[in-house]
Amino acid sequence: MIILGIESSCDDCSASIVKDGNQVLSIVIAGQEKYHRKFGGVVPEIAARKHLEHILPVINHSFDKSGCTWKDIDGIAVTHQPGLAGSLIVGLTAAKTLAFLHKKPLIGIHHIEAHAFSACLAGMRYGTPHIALVVSGGHTSLLRFDSEGNIHRIGQTLDDAAGEAFDKVAKLLGYGYPGGPIIDRLALESPATDIVFPRPMMNSNDFNFSFSGLKTAIMYYRKHHPHTAASEIAAAFQNAVIEVLVTKTLQALTKFNLDTLAVVGGVASNQGLRQAFHQMSAKHNLELYVPSPKLCTDNAAMVAGLGYYKLKHNKTSKLTLGIKTNADIKN
Amino acid sequence: MKKKVIQSFSPEQTQNIGKICSAWLRPGDCIPLFGDLGSGKTCFVQGVAKGLGVSDSIIVNSPSFTLINCYEARIPLYHIDLYRINSEEELEDIELMDLIAGHCITLIEWPQLIIPKLHEIPLQIDFVWDMTSENRRTLVFTADSRFNDLFRSLTNDHSGN
Ligand SMILES: Nc1ncnc2c1ncn2[C@@H]1O[C@H](COP(=O)(O)OP(=O)(O)OP(=O)(O)O)[C@@H](O)[C@H]1O
Ligand SMILES: [Mg+2]
Numbered sequence: 001m002i003i004l005g006i007e008s009s010c011d012d013c014s015a016s017i018v019k020d021g022n023q024v025l026s027i028v029i030a031g032q033e034k035y036h037r038k039f040g041g042v043v044p045e046i047a048a049r050k051h052l053e054h055i056l057p058v059i060n061h062s063f064d065k066s067g068c069t070w071k072d073i074d075g076i077a078v079t080h081q082p083g084l085a086g087s088l089i090v091g092l093t094a095a096k097t098l099a100f101l102h103k104k105p106l107i108g109i110h111h112i113e114a115h116a117f118s119a120c121l122a123g124m125r126y127g128t129p130h131i132a133l134v135v136s137g138g139h140t141s142l143l144r145f146d147s148e149g150n151i152h153r154i155g156q157t158l159d160d161a162a163g164e165a166f167d168k169v170a171k172l173l174g175y176g177y178p179g180g181p182i183i184d185r186l187a188l189e190s191p192a193t194d195i196v197f198p199r200p201m202m203n204s205n206d207f208n209f210s211f212s213g214l215k216t217a218i219m220y221y222r223k224h225h226p227h228t229a230a231s232e233i234a235a236a237f238q239n240a241v242i243e244v245l246v247t248k249t250l251q252a253l254t255k256f257n258l259d260t261l262a263v264v265g266g267v268a269s270n271q272g273l274r275q276a277f278h279q280m281s282a283k284h285n286l287e288l289y290v291p292s293p294k295l296c297t298d299n300a301a302m303v304a305g306l307g308y309y310k311l312k313h314n315k316t317s318k319l320t321l322g323i324k325t326n327a328d329i330k331n
Numbered sequence: 332m333k334k335k336v337i338q339s340f341s342p343e344q345t346q347n348i349g350k351i352c353s354a355w356l357r358p359g360d361c362i363p364l365f366g367d368l369g370s371g372k373t374c375f376v377q378g379v380a381k382g383l384g385v386s387d388s389i390i391v392n393s394p395s396f397t398l399i400n401c402y403e404a405r406i407p408l409y410h411i412d413l414y415r416i417n418s419e420e421e422l423e424d425i426e427l428m429d430l431i432a433g434h435c436i437t438l439i440e441w442p443q444l445i446i447p448k449l450h451e452i453p454l455q456i457d458f459v460w461d462m463t464s465e466n467r468r469t470l471v472f473t474a475d476s477r478f479n480d481l482f483r484s485l486t487n488d489h490s491g492n
Contacts, residue, residue: 010396049424084398086426138396159373160393168368168395212393216369216465223462326397327409327430 001074001311004098005304006059008091009083009111010138013051015062016300017073021308022121026065027294027301030054048086055094062300070102075316077107077307079114081324088323096319107307108317111298113151116143117306118296119262119289126309128260131252133245135273136265136298137163137178140245142207142252154252155207162241163267165211169218169237173230184270186234195221195228195236199244207252214240242276250280260287269293335472335482345371345468348485349378352454355481356383358406359433361449363442366458371468372440375458376410379438383408394440398425401435412440419444454478 002025005016013030030050063069078095080088092108099106116132124130132143140157160168163180170179175186197217200210218237222228253261263277268290281288295301310316339345356362356379364372373393380391383404394400394412402408409430416422422444431437439445446452454474461469472482 048426082397084425086424136396156390157392158390161396164393164395172368208390212369212373216460219369219460220462220465326394326399327401329401329403329407 001308002068002072003107003304003307003311004059004062004073004076004104005109005300005302005307006055006076006078006091006095007111007114007298007300007303008051008055008087009079009081010087010298012298013054013058013087013091014298014300015055015059016304017062017066017068018301018304018308021126021305021312024121024295024301024305025068026062027299028058028062028065029294029297029299030058048084048090051087051090055090059094059098070104073102073104075105075107075307075311077109077303077310079111079303080108080317080321081110082326082328083111083323085323085325085327088325092321092323096321100319105311105316106319106321107310107315108321109303109306109310112139112141112143114302114306115139115264116145116151116262117309118264118291118299118302121295121301121305122262122289122291124260124262124287124289129258130260130262131249131256131258132262132264133249133268134265135162135245135263135267137161137167137267139163139265140209140211142249144252144256144258154256155209155248157209157211158201159210159212160215162209162211162245163265165214165237165241166267166270168215169234172215172219172222173234175230180267180270183234183238184272186231187238187272190229190231190235193232193236193239195232197221197236197240199240199247202244202247207248209244209248211241238270238272242270242273245273246276246280249277250284253284253286259285261289263288263290264296266297269296332473332475333479333482335474335485337470337472337485338487339371339468339470341466342371342374345374345470346378346381348470349375349380350382351484352481353379353382355478356406356436356454358435360453361431361437361439363439363446363449363452363455364458365442365455367460370458370460371470372458373412375456375470376438376440379436380404380408380410383436399427399430407435409435409437410440411437411442411445413444414441416441416444454481 142155167179
């Protein structure tokens with residue numbers, strides 16, 4: 001079965017065609033490649049209007065790259081929650097219209113579940129009980145997948161997300177956006193550092209995180225040590241974040257007696273983090289799945305892949321499917 | 332407009348100040364929270380949420396990436412953060428003004444761009460961290476007479492309760 005996936009929940013707009021849940025035939029992310037855009041002019045960097053401009057060209061390009069036509073497509077999977085209203089609505093409306101037009105089943109997808117699924121694009125068998133660490137600009141969560149396929153959130157950040165901490169610290173150190181890759185590079189370049197920033201909540205006996213204190217620890221340190229190189233501070237910061245993430249993830253695996261781990265989301269493309277998780281997994285004999293950097297950031301391949309399994313289990317959506325946004329009540 | 336300056340010496344105190352403030356907020360209030368990174372805005376909102384009765388099991392975290400989070404409470408609470416919004420055009424694009432509703436309380440971090448669009452600002456708070464000490468923050472309240480009672484109840488002794 002071949003699924004078209006559409007993802008536009010936040011800043012990125014993407015379409016992808018995936019066969020049998022794990023063969024990515026094409027993946028297109030707006031702005032990352034050249035393709036024909038129908039409309040000109042300046043558009044905002046964030047959200048809705050940009051998506052409106054990109055969505056159809058991105059979908060068309062995903063067909064071109066895959067060599068598929070509409071008659072090859074068995075279903076359309078689309079992220080419909082959570083996210084920004086204006087952004088979600090663009091992707092969902094396109095998906096619903098195309099599903100109606102081409103008489104294909106529609107499959108509504110939860111963005112976080114899709115991120116976790118991206119481990120299956122890196123070789124994990126769908127349905128494997130495991131722990132997933134979802135780390136991105138907006139999320140830092142530990143999820144437990146049980147043998148029935150149910151998802152339990154066992155921990156999350158109490159304040160700033162890990163990716164948010166990377167961006168804010170990069171800004172504090174005088175670097176641009178996005179901060180993740182910049183800090184990663186600085187940390188790689190910097191020799192070993194003696195600076196030790198706090199490891200927030202590392203031994204809190206739960207699976208929650210807190211990163212807002214790191215941001216202030218670094219501001220304070222910088223104010224009082226103005227001559228320390230930014231790269232050294234970046235390295236010390238990255239060490240702190242990684243150690244907390246690795247330690248708490250290991251605690252979760254131990255507590256739930258699991259030996260399979262997925263590390264997903266935009267921050268999972270951080271080289272230092274990948275390395276640390278590989279070392280930890282080798283040491284503790286764990287099976288680790290980390291998607292390639294392109295599949296770590298928001299993308300539609302994870303949506304299409306998950307859509308395949310939903311369709312296989314007849315979990316399709318009606319054409320009346322609506323969005324659930326960040327402005328909906330948190331629970 | 333009157334001013335009131337209050338010091339906080341811990342995150343708990345800042346949350347407690349938020350909790351005290353929550354009692355004086357009304358549906359429709361849109362409160363800008365000014366201040367640099369790490370000055371305690373989100374920490375304050377956590378206290379307001381607690382004061383409004385947001386359940387303890389609900390985590391109030393930073394909306395810098397999600398831009399907006401919403402909480403069910405005695406009066407529904409919108410927590411907005413425009414840190415990532417760089418221009419008026421981007422602000423228009425996310426259609427926030429449609430969300431700022433009469434039945435909710437809206438607290439806004441990094442509010443500079445939205446200020447010209449607000450009809451009235453009954454209360455604003457400036458969070459200041461001069462970095463002479465790690466945990467001291469100065470909160471400067473600017474408000475109309477509706478908040479006289481709040482100003483009376485905000486004392487440095489009470490902030491530690
Ligand atoms: N007196 C205090 N009041 C508030 N926060 C404090 C205080 N002392 C220390 N802190 C710490 O400072 C940090 C404040 O971070 P917070 O995320 O609330 O700031 P913010 O103003 O929302 O920053 P941002 O602009 O990144 O959103 C927290 O880690 C908190 O524990
Ligand atoms: Mg904040």
